Amino acid sequence: MIYALVPDELPPRALPGVSPESSVGDVRVAVLEAFKEPGDPGAVSLSFNGAALDNGKSLSEYGVEPHALVHAVLDR
Amino acid sequence: MSTRPSRVGVQEATQQNIKDQYKDFTRDLGWEPSYVPKEEMYPPEHAEGVHFSDWDKFDDPFRLFYKDYVKVQEKKEESLHMVFDHAARYDYLSRVEATWLEGMKLFACGQGQTEYETCKDHMAIARYSPAPALRAASLYQSIDELRHAQNYAHYLRYANRKLPGFSGWATLFQNHWLYQGIRHCFEDILTANPFEAIIAANVVLEIGFTNLNFVALPAVGAANYEYAWSQLQLTTQSDETRHMAIGQSMMRTLLEEDSRNLPIIQGWLDKWTWRLYRVDALGGSIFFDYFAKNKVMSYKEAFQKYFVDDFIGGLVADLGPYGIKEPAYLEYMLDDMDQLSHVVWKYLYQRKDMLWFKMFQPDDEDREWLTEKYPEWPQLVGRFWDDVAGGRDVANAGLVPVCNLCQVACMFQDDQGPMIEGPVELEGRNYWFCSRPCREIFMNEPEKYKGAKTIVDLVLDGAMPDDPDEFLKQLGINDPGLGGDLFAPDGVNGNNGHGH
Numbered sequence: 001m002i003y004a005l006v007p008d009e010l011p012p013r014a015l016p017g018v019s020p021e022s023s024v025g026d027v028r029v030a031v032l033e034a035f036k037e038p039g040d041p042g043a044v045s046l047s048f049n050g051a052a053l054d055n056g057k058s059l060s061e062y063g064v065e066p067h068a069l070v071h072a073v074l075d076r
Numbered sequence: 077m078s079t080r081p082s083r084v085g086v087q088e089a090t091q092q093n094i095k096d097q098y099k100d101f102t103r104d105l106g107w108e109p110s111y112v113p114k115e116e117m118y119p120p121e122h123a124e125g126v127h128f129s130d131w132d133k134f135d136d137p138f139r140l141f142y143k144d145y146v147k148v149q150e151k152k153e154e155s156l157h158m159v160f161d162h163a164a165r166y167d168y169l170s171r172v173e174a175t176w177l178e179g180m181k182l183f184a185c186g187q188g189q190t191e192y193e194t195c196k197d198h199m200a201i202a203r204y205s206p207a208p209a210l211r212a213a214s215l216y217q218s219i220d221e222l223r224h225a226q227n228y229a230h231y232l233r234y235a236n237r238k239l240p241g242f243s244g245w246a247t248l249f250q251n252h253w254l255y256q257g258i259r260h261c262f263e264d265i266l267t268a269n270p271f272e273a274i275i276a277a278n279v280v281l282e283i284g285f286t287n288l289n290f291v292a293l294p295a296v297g298a299a300n301y302e303y304a305w306s307q308l309q310l311t312t313q314s315d316e317t318r319h320m321a322i323g324q325s326m327m328r329t330l331l332e333e334d335s336r337n338l339p340i341i342q343g344w345l346d347k348w349t350w351r352l353y354r355v356d357a358l359g360g361s362i363f364f365d366y367f368a369k370n371k372v373m374s375y376k377e378a379f380q381k382y383f384v385d386d387f388i389g390g391l392v393a394d395l396g397p398y399g400i401k402e403p404a405y406l407e408y409m410l411d412d413m414d415q416l417s418h419v420v421w422k423y424l425y426q427r428k429d430m431l432w433f434k435m436f437q438p439d440d441e442d443r444e445w446l447t448e449k450y451p452e453w454p455q456l457v458g459r460f461w462d463d464v465a466g467g468r469d470v471a472n473a474g475l476v477p478v479c480n481l482c483q484v485a486c487m488f489q490d491d492q493g494p495m496i497e498g499p500v501e502l503e504g505r506n507y508w509f510c511s512r513p514c515r516e517i518f519m520n521e522p523e524k525y526k527g528a529k530t531i532v533d534l535v536l537d538g539a540m541p542d543d544p545d546e547f548l549k550q551l552g553i554n555d556p557g558l559g560g561d562l563f564a565p566d567g568v569n570g571n572n573g574h575g576h
Contacts, residue, residue: 001536003477010419010494011487014475036469067499067506069477 002064004031004072012069020060020068024053031072043075106132106208122204124269127334134207137325140318145216149223156227156311160234163304169238176300177239178562179367181433184235184305185245186255186359187289188228191312193262194281195221197273205270213322214270217278220315227308241432241558248432251551253531257355257483260528264351267524271326275341276348278323284349284387285356286316292378293363299370324394331398338399347520349403350513354482357409361417362424365446366438374449376413384410405513411490414450418457419487425464426472430544432555434562437464473544478530479510481518486510502526 002019003012004027013034018027028041046053048062048070064070109117128134169177198218202211236242249255265276290313294306330337361375388402421435428435438446438461446453464470477486477498486496488510497515498508502522509515518525534540541547548554 001475001477001532005494005496007493010489010496011423011476011485012494012496013472016474034474036472065499069496069498 002068002070004034004070006035006072006074009035020064020066021058023058025055027059027070035074037074039075045073047071118204118206122269123206124272125340126271126330127336128330131207134209134329136209136213137321140216152311152314156307159307160304164234168304169235171301173300173369174562175369175436176297176302176367178433179363180302180305181241183363184228184232185248186258188225188232188245189249190258190262191221191224191228194277195225197262197265197277200266201270201273210270210326217319224312231305231308247552252553256531260483261351261355272344274323274326275344276352278319279327280348280352282316282319282323284383285352286313287382287386288360288378290316292382293360296364296368296372299372300368327395331395342400346404347517350405350517353409354484357416358420358484362421365417366421371445375417376449379413408511408513412488414452415456415489418450418453422457422460423485423487426470428561429471429559430473430548432558434560436562437461475532475535477508478532479514480507480530481514481525482510483530484510
């Protein structure tokens with residue numbers, strides 16, 4: 001399972017349907033759904049192991065495996 | 077003139093007699109087996125590296141005869157049930173604060189069952205300890221723990237006749253995800269060697285945490301008009317004094333016997349202060365800070381006084397000369413204090429529809445008290461409770477990473493940020509840890525812990541449904557009439573009408 005960790009919002013939440021093959025854009029949408037946050041997916045900042053994730057790529061291109069923790073910052 | 081032979085004084089003769097009698101009744105029960113080798117009867121691995129030359133020299137600080145034990149316990153039972161009967165006559169539960177009663181649904185079920193688990197732990201020590209005196213002492217203790225469990229069953233039976241939410245406690249303890257950490261921890265004690273189990277149960281649990289649970293918490297309970305339960309806690313504590321002495325005596329004896337025992341004992345102390353802290357503080361803290369409508373002291377204050385000053389301070393003062401130091405993870409516990417009860421309360425509120433007791437928002441009075449006791453409270457969870465008050469949907473029944481050691485959700489942070497560690501790969505499987513202490517303890521004994529699955533592991537493996545309703549149904553703990561919000565305006569899950 002891939003989880004998203006948002007600062008000040010512990011524990012991390014599961015991102016159902018997200019896998020290493022998912023695009024970063026899809027992950028942004030999944031994060032908003034998991035945290036029940038309205039808003040623009042484009043405003044969600046994602047990172048993994050300190051590297052910022054860009055929309056055009058898949059999670060696996062950043063080394064994300066099937067069990068992973070992705071960091072997210074929401075535009076609240 | 078004839079000389080009279082010197083005679084033994086009456087007091088000396090009586091003491092000698094009692095000592096011999098006790099030896100006959102306890103230590104001399106450690107016979108030499110003829111039908112199996114002694115190593116098979118008491119396998120050496122059950123001493124797990126402890127150095128001791130002659131187990132028969134191991135002494136029990138309480139030379140207690142069974143008939144005397146029964147007499148003392150009978151008096152305690154008479155006193156307790158007199159209070160219970162009196163309280164029942166006046167329908168005392170109708171006077172207990174509503175918020176506290178909701179907490180009792182969680183506490184009485186968990187405490188009663190952990191008393192039974194401790195009974196099992198001590199029966200195992202009574203069977204496997206290589207020291208006859210420890211076997212005798214543990215047998216008495218297992219009877220004590222059974223008494224405590226039965227008294228909790230008595231309390232739950234009475235409460236169940238009066239109020240919803242007190243039934244099915246055995247099923248709840250066995251099946252509910254909220255108790256998984258406690259179950260895991262007590263099975264860890266049950267499968268430990270007798271000396272490690274005594275450090276865990278008699279030293280850390282009985283000395284470290286029982287004063288919090290059985291002295292400080294009853295004072296909070298009494299302030300919320302829960303008199304009979306407070307008496308139940310105090311009668312339980314009256315046995316703990318004997319249990320504490322067994323633990324202290326065992327540690328001192330092993331330390332005096334052989335200096336090679338020091339790192340073994342320190343290691344068990346480090347491990348079990350953290351293991352038991354995780355389950356005990358998690359549950360206990362929300363009673364001081366949230367379930368208590370009439371608050372007496374914060375959990376942070378109680379923890380400092382009873383655990384840090386009394387237990388750790390006393391232990392280091394007593395055994396420091398032998399080399400015993402503060403537990404390795406004490407700093408993590410102290411760092412936890414400012415957030416513990418608040419993140420747990422928030423976590424439970426987000427899952428209130430999966431619980432059998434009702435949750436509630438802190439009101440203005442609570443907020444003021446919480447902010448006074450925990451100045452970081454507004455920054456930590458203030459906005460969350462503002463959102464709740466504003467009607468925002470904060471429910472979260474989704475999956476979260478659960479610690480593969482303590483079985484608690486990874487929801488803790490320190491001043492460096494979230495304490496979550498993982499995923500950690502071991503032999504092709506991924507593990508999560510809520511903190512560095514849990515990860516270190518797990519990695520010290522991976523063979524013991526790696527096979528266990530958290531509730532989330534079971535869902536991800538497909539062994540349990542991921543739909544929350546189906547999940548609870550499969551565990552047999554779905555009762556739509558329970559859980560929810562204590563002060564919900566729609567009345568469906570509203571105030572049960574009790575309290576002042």
